[in-house]
Amino acid sequence: MAPLTRVRAGSSGIPGDLMVEYYRQRASVGMIITEGTYPDHASQGYVGEPGIATDEQAAGWQRVFEAVHAEGGRIVLQIMHAGRGTHPDINGGRRILAPSAIAIDNKTFTEKGEQPYPVPEAMTTAEIRAALEDFVAAARRAIEAGADGVEIHGANGYLLQEFLSPAANQRTDGYGGSPQNRARFVVEVVTAVAQAVGAERVGLRISPEVDLGDVFETDRDDVLATYGTLVDQLRPLGLAYLSMLHGDPGGDLVQELRRRFDGKLIVNSGPFGGQTTREQALQQIEADHADAVVVGRALIANPDLVERWQGGHPENEPRPELFYGPGAEGYTDYPFLEAA
Numbered sequence: 001m002a003p004l005t006r007v008r009a010g011s012s013g014i015p016g017d018l019m020v021e022y023y024r025q026r027a028s029v030g031m032i033i034t035e036g037t038y039p040d041h042a043s044q045g046y047v048g049e050p051g052i053a054t055d056e057q058a059a060g061w062q063r064v065f066e067a068v069h070a071e072g073g074r075i076v077l078q079i080m081h082a083g084r085g086t087h088p089d090i091n092g093g094r095r096i097l098a099p100s101a102i103a104i105d106n107k108t109f110t111e112k113g114e115q116p117y118p119v120p121e122a123m124t125t126a127e128i129r130a131a132l133e134d135f136v137a138a139a140r141r142a143i144e145a146g147a148d149g150v151e152i153h154g155a156n157g158y159l160l161q162e163f164l165s166p167a168a169n170q171r172t173d174g175y176g177g178s179p180q181n182r183a184r185f186v187v188e189v190v191t192a193v194a195q196a197v198g199a200e201r202v203g204l205r206i207s208p209e210v211d212l213g214d215v216f217e218t219d220r221d222d223v224l225a226t227y228g229t230l231v232d233q234l235r236p237l238g239l240a241y242l243s244m245l246h247g248d249p250g251g252d253l254v255q256e257l258r259r260r261f262d263g264k265l266i267v268n269s270g271p272f273g274g275q276t277t278r279e280q281a282l283q284q285i286e287a288d289h290a291d292a293v294v295v296g297r298a299l300i301a302n303p304d305l306v307e308r309w310q311g312g313h314p315e316n317e318p319r320p321e322l323f324y325g326p327g328a329e330g331y332t333d334y335p336f337l338e339a340a
């Protein structure tokens with residue numbers, strides 16, 4: 001199951017009964033990757049997003065992990081630092097930090113309605129170090145609470161991809177400029193988290209060339225240089241997996257990065273067309289584009305998707321207008337097969 005932000009954690013960011021039930025319902029998928037979860041309050045990107053910044057939040061996640069384990073599933077917590085992809089009316093008025101003082105040219109949903117993204121502050125090296133330590137502390141909390149692993153969110157235009165992107169990162173110190181320098185923070189975060197909890201429990205998600213959050217990675221040579229040096233430096237760690245969001249998983253870029261990473265690859269090509277289908281996922285695996293495919297929207301709508309795909313049964317249609325709503329509607333009320 002792909003990471004899917006559903007914003008049902010309320011203002012406390014503590015997973016409650018509703019989230020326990022949602023993840024429990026989907027345990028038969030095998031391995032769940034949770035929604036993006038903030039490692040520290042300042043890094044919260046959405047109203048209602050869960051956190052792993054405090055022991056109370058970790059205790060809420062522990063109930064989710066136990067529920068999934070009781071059903072025989074595995075669960076990996078995605079740690080997401082929103083970087084400049086937030087607003088003071090989302091992160092409780094805390095400072096907004098990013099590689100450079102460049103705003104996303106778009107709007108976001110806050111507690112006071114839609115507002116433009118603010119101009120972030122460029123991080124000092126001490127703040128870069130502190131953000132790394134927040135990732136490490138969050139990963140430790142997740143593993144201690146019973147997660148099978150953690151996924152570092154390096155995709156979709158949030159903090160880590162902001163460092164990788166020449167549009168969002170215009171630093172002139174060791175964290176900006178060359179591809180090597182732009183990859184430095186991601187390498188440091190993943191390495192530190194792997195040292196803290198064990199590389200076999202750590203995955204990384206990246207989305208080269210996905211233009212979400214104004215990262216504008218359109219220069220293929222630069223993308224290959226930046227993500228190439230990233231995976232070259234990650235290879236010796238022996239991570240659990242690399243997860244790549246890309247419209248062409250069988251194409252040159254993904255396959256070159258896969259070869260250089262030399263570990264397990266997960267792909268997902270959904271946002272470039274319709275949602276992932278059974279046929280598409282099967283084709284990607286049979287063509288050996290990856291070791292696994294993560295599935296998003298089909299699993300939002302079908303808690304028993306594995307049974308449906310195995311048996312060729314019809315599927316429930318997702319209700320996108322309820323993806324980010326509060327409450328059980330469009331969340332835990334999608335019918336199972338026997339009730340459909």
Ligand SMILES: Cc1cc2nc3c(=O)[nH]c(=O)nc-3n(C[C@H](O)[C@H](O)[C@H](O)COP(=O)(O)O)c2cc1C
Pocket residue numbers: 002003004005006034035036078153155156205245268269270271274275276294295296297298323324
């Ligand atoms: C409602 C929704 C929330 C999402 N939240 C996240 C997230 O928290 N972290 C992430 O890495 N990707 C997120 N994504 C991207 C999905 O993981 C996935 O890549 C995308 O939905 C395409 O796959 P699909 O066609 O199978 O749905 C989200 C997508 C949707 C539709």
